[in-house]
Amino acid sequence: MRDRVWIFAGLAFFVAALTCPAWYAVANGKASNKSKPPNLELPANQKECVAPAGTMRAAHMQMLIQWREDVVRHGDRRFVAFNGKVYEKSLTRTCLGCHNKEQFCDRCHAYSGVSDPYCWNCHNDPQTVAGSRTRSTP
Amino acid sequence: MNALYSLLAVLALVLAGFACGQGAPARMVLATFVPYAAFAALLIGFCWRVARWAFVPVPFHIPVTCGQQKSLVWIRFAKIDNPSTRWGVVSRMAAEILLFRSLFRNNRARLSGGRLILGESASLWLCSLAFHWTLLLIMLRHLRLFLEPVPAFVNALERLDGYFQIGVPPLYFSDVILVSAMTFLLFRRFRDPALRYLSLFSDYFALFLLLAIAVTGILMRYFTRVDILSVKQFALGLAAFRPGASQALSALFLCHLLLVCALAAYLPFSKLMHMSGVFLSPTRNLANNSRSQRHINPWNAPVKTHAYVEWEEEFRDKMQAAGIPLEIENETEDAGNARTN
Incomplete structure (x- = not known):
């Protein structure tokens, strides 16, 4: 009898926990534009990336780790792209030469809940630390 | 046979998921109608069953205990295993729900040279504990797809899970532990003839279904990629009651979605209701105070x-x-x- 209060309180907690995405969307307001993907700033000076957009979206992390492997362990900095163009294998110079870290990398990572990757343990963002470099750029 | 039928049932669901991924109308149904129907079945079915349980009268204290009852002051009693107070009950239930205390007592009887030998068997306890905790972790981690902005604790859980930074994208240890623990739980049923005889369709079905969900999820994360942006858009749309199936959602994702929907809809009608039943077991959640307090049955007929x-x-x-x-x-x-x- 007197335990029914506890049972229904527990049930209410469970239902609230299960439906939390809907409440969260309401609580954060502007529910209409929250489900839109973040506004990713694309480079103005380039039309093409080092691989097709679909490939980059799905596998940029693997490409970056492969580049690190090639550069750091084998000294190979030459990357021949799918369209025959030759790029330098460098996150700081090639990727961040066109892309803006904060408005491209970080926005999408924050949106999709991918915690800061460990790229930035060594690399810095050339657009925010220009002129005041404390580390060498690999 | 039970194992085979449940495997076939899960494979049928997988195939249905893939088939739905092919045609546009089927995609629409699977991405808009099915999740809501499954979620409604889960919520209503769950509440219905718990409410039914809540109205079952429990007039007497009927705990099943594993320790000395509180009696005379000079006899030491088991405060947690045989609780006599509300706080004792709370500790006992916490040990049961968070650590599976009763499963830890599991032991194995075997015949060796004509003699019965009872031995400790912590493997079931360990594997089910690992399975349940990693399942919780994985479900909490999935909140990153349903909440915008992503709360800090979800990011923290994700970092903790990929702590060792093996490979890219980082290997989640919960994935490894979940699949290994479930494989053990499955083979445990196959290995022992007695257990195989006792296992029902629903025992295997829940295991195969969860395994299929885990495997499709792992495939999506580590092998064939999904477009995480459109997945998140889809999940947020579901949460905001504006569902929409983007063309970027792969057939594998829809398969994962259908399996999860099947699990949600199946849950209230299956043994998986132990998730609420564990709280409502009168043999565990009552204090063993029948000797110190009189519990009068409220609907006793007045006796002259x-x-x-x-x-x-x-x-x-x-x-x-x-x-x-x-x-x-x-x-x-x-x-x-x-x-x-």
Whole structure:
């Protein structure tokens, strides 16, 4: 009898926990534009990336780790792209030469809940630390 | 046979998921109608079953205990295993729900050289504990797809899970532990003939279904990629009641979605309701105080009693006349001075 209060309180907690995405969307307001993907700033000076957009979206992390492997362990900095163009294998110079870290990398990572990757343990963002470099750029 | 049928049922669901990924109308149905229907079935079914349980009368305290009951002050009693207070019950339930205390007692009987040997068997306890905790972790991690902005604790859980930074995208340890623990739980049923005989369709079905969900999820994360942006858009759309199936959602994702929907819809009607049932077991969630407190059944029919005092009162004159000793000698002289012998 007197335990029914506890049972229904527990049930209410469970239902609230299960439906939390809907409440969260309401609580954060502007529910209409929250489900839109973040506004990713694309480079103005380039039309093409080092691989097709679909490939980059799905596998940029693997490409970056492969580049690190090639550069750091084998000294190979030459990357021949799918369209025959030759790029330098460098996150700081090639990727961040066109892309803006904060408005491209970080926005999408924050949106999709991918915690800061460990790229930035060594690399810095050339657009925010220009002129005041404390580390060498690999 | 049970194992085979449940495997076939899960494979049928997987195939249905892939088939739905092919045609546009089927995609629409799977991405808009099915999740809501499954979620409604989960919520309504779950509440219905818990409410039914809540209205089952439990007039007496009927705990099943594993320790010395509280009795005399000089006998040491088990405060948690045989609780006599509410806080004792709370500790006992916490140990049961968070650490699977009763499963830890599991032991294995076997015959060796004609002798019965009872041995410890912590493997079931360990694997189910690992399985349940990693399942919780994985479900909490999935909140990153349903909440925008992503709360800090979800990011923290994700970092913790990929702590060792093996490969890219980082290997989640919960994935490895979940799949290994579930494989053990499955093979445990296959290995022991007695257990195989006891296992029902629903035992295997839940395991295969969860395994299929885990495998499709792992495939999506580590092998064939999904477009995480459109997945998140889809999940947020579901949460905001504006569902929409983007073309970027792969057939594998829809398969994962269908399996999860099947699990959600199946949950209230299956043994998976132990997730609420564990809280509502009267043999565990009651204090063992039947000796110190009287629990009166509230719907007892009124019983007409005739206690000795009343009986003595009725026959006082006759008893005095016959010289039979009375409990209460004489009301006028000895009132309030009752002798007990």
